[in-house]
Amino acid sequence: MKRSRDESLEQFPVAAGSGLPERRRFLRRGLILAGATSAADTLAQNPGDLPWLHVPGQPFSTYGQPSPYERYTARRISSNRAVAGNGVSFTPLEELEGTVTPNGLHFERHHNGVPQIDPERHRLTVHGRVRQPLSFDMKSLLRYPMRSQMLFIECGGNSNAGWHAEPIQRPVGSVHGLVSCAEWTGVPLSILLDEAGVDDSASWVIAEGADAGAMNMSIPLAKMRDDCMVALYQNGERLRPENGYPMRLIVPGWEGVLHVKWLQRLELADQPVMSRNETSKYTELQPSGKARQFTFTMDCKSLITSPSHGQALSRSGVHQVSGLAWSGHGRIARVEVSVDGGMTWADAVLQSPAQPRCFTRFRMPWRWDGRPALLKSRATDEAGHVQPERVALLAERGRAGYFHYNAIVAWAVDDDGLVSHSY
């Protein structure tokens, strides 16, 4: 028999509107009766029928794969019909929990496909305004001191459907999934720059990849010295080819396009190279008539991954609201959740430790009363940036906006429990 919902209400004092709990009390007592059934029901289903209880399982594997029952947890590919290797693939955020993105599901953005590089033949060359141009092979890089850091990477064009006049009706990952988070391990760039001896006249570093497009970008020298690294490992193992194998540039908190994959060249210069991706792309005209360029830092942002578009609340009663927050400015300090479209807000519980420029998972139980609701999340980072409402972002950036969309995301729940994207 289903447990009575009345009983659960006693356990569940309401603070904010429409069924959000008072946080301190919730943390003290988790009891929410979310639809467990009597054990008798299960025994009635005769679990003796389950084949895996009767036959030995499959043997060991040298490298494991997901369950066949999870085969639809996959990246959604959107690429150029004319140039197959030019496009993106989205991380299915709605299928994931916690903060780590598995390497096989990290989002991709390629301009000319994924090169299959022989690490024995790959070199990283540091040249230009340096005392001694140098070249590093894998073996020499592996002897240098390394650093590991959990960091998000977000494409500057992530969530750009938000600029459309009408809310796009797609799963959260297929709209906002050009962001992922992993533990990156590599050699701090400051060490390699010291090896070559940077000339005082240098102020920019031009990074180039070893793909057939020779993708290149300009990054200020000060940022490179501060916290950038040449990553060799992602979530413990060597990088995957689609994430830059054998080495990629990591530029913490800044646009994904700067994290140059298949890194083969770092040129010290006194000005940016003005490449395609910092002139005709990744720039935008403002209402003022001025263009935004070199908009490096990814802003404070959050979104609810569950419940989210395309999902359905099976029944009224208690559900977990779960989502992700991140900011290129540092740590996430606070995430608020609203289920009444922003009239009232309640503080979500943040997964700890909250690390700088890293996904922070937030969670909040919600007692759905079966009536229509509008869910929103609002993040604040340690630098004081607060995620803006969409109308405010549009007023600031105008209809010409295309990159760096970080407005509050709203999910509408109808009285059947169906969830859709809303403004």
Next chain:
Amino acid sequence: MKRSRDESLEQFPVAAGSGLPERRRFLRRGLILAGATSAADTLAQNPGDLPWLHVPGQPFSTYGQPSPYERYTARRISSNRAVAGNGVSFTPLEELEGTVTPNGLHFERHHNGVPQIDPERHRLTVHGRVRQPLSFDMKSLLRYPMRSQMLFIECGGNSNAGWHAEPIQRPVGSVHGLVSCAEWTGVPLSILLDEAGVDDSASWVIAEGADAGAMNMSIPLAKMRDDCMVALYQNGERLRPENGYPMRLIVPGWEGVLHVKWLQRLELADQPVMSRNETSKYTELQPSGKARQFTFTMDCKSLITSPSHGQALSRSGVHQVSGLAWSGHGRIARVEVSVDGGMTWADAVLQSPAQPRCFTRFRMPWRWDGRPALLKSRATDEAGHVQPERVALLAERGRAGYFHYNAIVAWAVDDDGLVSHSY
């Protein structure tokens, strides 16, 4: 041309014996000249020959895989010839960096193979000394509040070759690789126990898996209430079949065998069930004549993963010493490294944030002078436990020792730079 080693020595004041640097100074200045070559050498190799610079790369993928050049980074399988599904597979620790173990390389210990479970048909039943026996399917569990935590899991039998009279000559992962670390996300057990209403007479919980062996173990109720969880996600995605899909028990810091995979039953009881794996196995006779049983907590431990057995230092000069430390008692507080067999020690740099019951990566640069050396690491946890020397562990536990081997691991480097296991 190779950079002169003399130049590097100036940058590298020595504190501890045999080439370990003075830490503060090292952290301020990373310059170590570890064998970069002149860029001219690289250009002479004519990188124009590299095919991936000339042809478009491969298309996008829905679920990525490691580079073919990394195919030897794999779990090493050691299973029972008579029963293929009974054995272990080791995580190749020597191939990994950072602290996360990728899901495909997490170690395995199975008793009757890996069941292929249909999550729609799987149930978790909580019964025994409870007010209301309950059954949870995936859909209901997904509505409960969840928690995420980075945690190591270590088999109680890990490193047991250390009890052998002679040091075993195998890669570090093939001896000590029955330990891995991942971000686990699931429902705190305290919540599910409250749902069923635990009887005051209950003091133990008997956990059972849905493999054909119906593996079962007894765990004190207090631990279950304190910090255990039913995990549904591993490193962001659903568990892999070999790690308990669709759900496994997580018992932070305790023996791996208690982390019951394919969890289908939790029985509240007033005493342990005395199953095979808590009587004939995972127990050991002490010199005193008494047997150790229910030795739950995995002790403070560390090992150097690079350089380690089977590797070779390509040349004298600076190399990075890198390794892992962990403790079931909490956070790692300190790791010391010695290159002279323990005569002198220097503090390694710990990757932050150091999380409780989680891998902590430690690193230390070392200037190898080309002469024989003996490398060791020694971990201390926040509770004050210090990793013992092997002789001390043997004196305490005797030759009958088999489980919970946590002694200091020593690597001998000969004058050719070859690394082997040593006592």
